[in-house]
Amino acid sequence: MFTKIKCFRCVLTPGDPYMSLTNDKIIERVSKQVLALFPSSQGLEVIWSSVVKIAQSLYREGPGKDPFRPDQKTPVKNFFLAGSYTKQDYIDSMEGATLSGRQASAYICDAGEELVALRKKLAAVESQESAKSNTVTDELSLV
Secondary structure, three states, X not given: OOOXXXXXXXXXXXXXXXXXXXXXXXXXXXXXXXXXXXXXXXXXXXXXXXXXXXXXXXXXXXXXXXXXOOOOEOOOOOOEOOOOOOOXXXXXXXXXXXXXXXXXXXXXXXXHHHHHHHHHHHHHHHHHHHHXXXXXXXXXXXX
């Protein structure tokens, strides 16, 4: 008989309210929230857990700070940003970084279309200049 193993990982941010708690207390609180939020988890028990506390290295965004996040498209032509700290709909997280990367790639694709148009325009100008320089005239020049 086989049993399904369920794995659940969560990130608590901001983590300040949890820093002073013991690992067991954190696991107890998270377990209660999981059971309340996911009815299908009823009857499951925690058989292994690990808590990692990082106090200083987390990005902390306070209320009203979203307007200060940089957009993926910058004022510098063909220079783009991607990362969870940029303007996107999630908090600083892997999901936010993924969404930011998708937004940046969309801007890059748009820039690629613009680059193709510029290359075509340049080729047309070069073609016209080449045609002018290949025109034979009856003028003589002294060397």
